[in-house]
Amino acid sequence: MSNSFDHITDIKLWRQFKKGNKDAYRILFDKYSPILYHYGLSYVGNEELIEDCIHELFLNIWESKKSLADVESVKYYLIVSFRRTISKQQTLIKKRTEMNDSYFKYATDQEDNSIQEFIINEQTKTHNSHILTEAISNLPEKQRRAVTLRFFENKKYEEIMLIMSISYQSARKFVYLGIKKLRENLKSQSYNK
Template identity: 25%
Template sequence: MIAGKDTETLLQLTNDSEAAFSALMKKYYPALYRYGLRLTKDEALLTDCIQDVFINLWQNRHTAAAITYLQQYLLIALRRRILRVMQQERKSVLLTEEQANDPAFVLEFSVEDLIVEKQLEQEKADKLKELLNKLPQRQKEVIYLLYYQQQTPDQVAGIMQINRQSVYNLLSESMRKLKAFWRDTTPI
């Protein structure tokens, strides 16, 4: 799932290569899908949004060579599109600007491995899960983009429209809570 450079493929895309377009869709569709599912549970909506993102890429293919990080570009486009659709759908419900800009970000954490390895008893594992699920949405999104979309902190900043320092701050905040948990649980 490592992104790698798409320079060559993008260049072909600029020259109307349908094969390049297909290759890029195959490469990034699953990653977009996984990310999108964090922002919305509505699969039909998500599929349509991903479709729009790729159609947009094709329509703008003649400038595609200028895209440095395609995965980031696609994630940004998808995030915006999903948020816009959700905002439109929620128009009847009054949302503050902050709520509208700060979407729900849902992660299911898995602590099973740690239990199996006996690093953690069931009871503690439940506590860990509770702690993780209580993390603010933005912290979850930073964690997810850094570790599960393997974006650099700069790229994460671009996707979430915040600055790099905020990315670091959100990350350290989560890690501080986790450290405290382990300190109380077992000596590391």
């Protein structure tokens, strides 16, 4: 007799809830949230997800209360709706996880590429530095000295002239000839810009 009375009471509560009765809504929540919680544990096992889904379900039915149909079994309706809510949340979680995994893979790939590019650039710089050092050492003495002063010590032609005890025109000529010779030597070697 109690089950029949509960059933009638649930239907009356449901109708009152649909009309906006907050007390009926609270009674339905208090009565069915523990049932949904235990059902959710057997269905999913994730307590936090279950609690979130119970709140989402009751929020959704409150927001759409006027458009809800009359039901024969409030318990059955809530369990089916709850299962849908859980499935929807699991799908969202899965999509978020896939997006996060995708982003992490992308970021990791980018980082790996950046590290590889950095290593390659450093190796290229080192290789080029060795080639350039060798090419400079093969220049005639005055050209090597003038190029070194001009480009490695950032001296002006006037300073080169004084340091090397040569004329201004000779300083420019030694730098020019040194660069010309370097270009020829570097062209014939594997120098990467």
